[in-house]
Amino acid sequence: MASSSNETSSSSAQRGAAQDSRAQGSLxxxxxxxxxxxxxxxxxxxxxxxxxxxxxxxVWAAISDPLLMALWLAPAQIELKIGGHFQxxxxxxxxxxxxxxxxxxxxxxxxxxxxxxxxxxxLVRWELTPSPEGCLLVLTHSQLPEDVPxxxxxxxxxLDLLTEVVNGTRHxxxxxxxxxxxxxxxxxx
Numbered sequence: 001m002a003s004s005s006n007e008t009s010s011s012s013a014q015r016g017a018a019q020d021s022r023a024q025g026s027l028x029x030x031x032x033x034x035x036x037x038x039x040x041x042x043x044x045x046x047x048x049x050x051x052x053x054x055x056x057x058x059v060w061a062a063i064s065d066p067l068l069m070a071l072w073l074a075p076a077q078i079e080l081k082i083g084g085h086f087q088x089x090x091x092x093x094x095x096x097x098x099x100x101x102x103x104x105x106x107x108x109x110x111x112x113x114x115x116x117x118x119x120x121x122x123l124v125r126w127e128l129t130p131s132p133e134g135c136l137l138v139l140t141h142s143q144l145p146e147d148v149p150x151x152x153x154x155x156x157x158x159l160d161l162l163t164e165v166v167n168g169t170r171h172x173x174x175x176x177x178x179x180x181x182x183x184x185x186x187x188x189x
Contacts, residue, residue, distance in 0.1 A: 033159065034186055035139075035152050043122070045142040046152045048159055053134040054166045056107045062166050063126050063137075064110055071173050072161035080104065086112045092175040099124075120145055149187035156183045 035048040052059055062068045069076040074088040074097075082104055088097045099113035103125070111125040120143075127138040139159065144151055157179045164170035 033156065035156055037148055037152060037187060042143050044144040044146070044148040045140060046144065046148065046155060048137075048139045048155060050137045050139075050159055050163065051131065051133065051135075052137055052163065052166060056128045056130050056135045058166055059128055059135055059137055060107045060110075062162055068165060071170055072165045073158050074173075092177075114141070149184055152187035153180050153183040156186070 033048070033050060035046045038045045038047070062072065064078065064080055066076040066078055069078075069088075074090045076089075077085065077087045079085050079101070082101055084101045086097075086099045086101060090096070095116050097114050097116045099115055099121075101110070101112045102123075103109055103111035107128060109125070109127055111123065113121050114124045115121045122141060122143040122145075125138075125140045125142070127136075127140075129136045129138070137159075139155060141151060141155060160179070161170060161173075
């Protein structure tokens with residue numbers, strides 16, 4: 001990933017985003033889980049760091065097993081090998097993302113190209129690092145065109161759903177447009 005030349009990040013208080021209660025069926029917005037947007041000659045990048053209270057193996061399964069990915073991201077097809085094909089079918093968008101796995105180190109790194117219909121190819125990279133409390137998940141989506149706020153709000157929402165999957169509190173996929181919309185102001189402007 002290219003080095004950052006202009007990094008922006010803002011807290012939910014600065015953006016005036018309110019925290020939604022889980023009782024109302026929405027995900028909370030908070031600066032602790034907020035991604036950082038940067039820009040370089042390769043385009044825009046979004047980086048999220050999420051400390052999770054689960055072992056690397058459990059989180060790895062959530063980001064690489066199609067059955068678990070369908071609970072927080074989208075129905076997936078993935079050949080878990082270098083050069084393996086990757087596909088997600090977002091029914092709520094609707095959109096299809098396709099790519100190939102370009103880096104694989106089981107329980108540590110999973111990276112693949114990402115191309116949605118009508119867009120340029122970008123890169124998605126997952127990193128897992130063990131910690132005393134569980135693990136640190138780092139997601140970087142790089143080489144993005146200008147629609148960065150939309151991608152950032154989408155990843156923010158999907159990572160909240162992933163957290164629910166590894167916590168054992170999400171057992172099927174649902175998507176509420178208000179979740180994404182509540183996070184979009186964090187990344188605009």
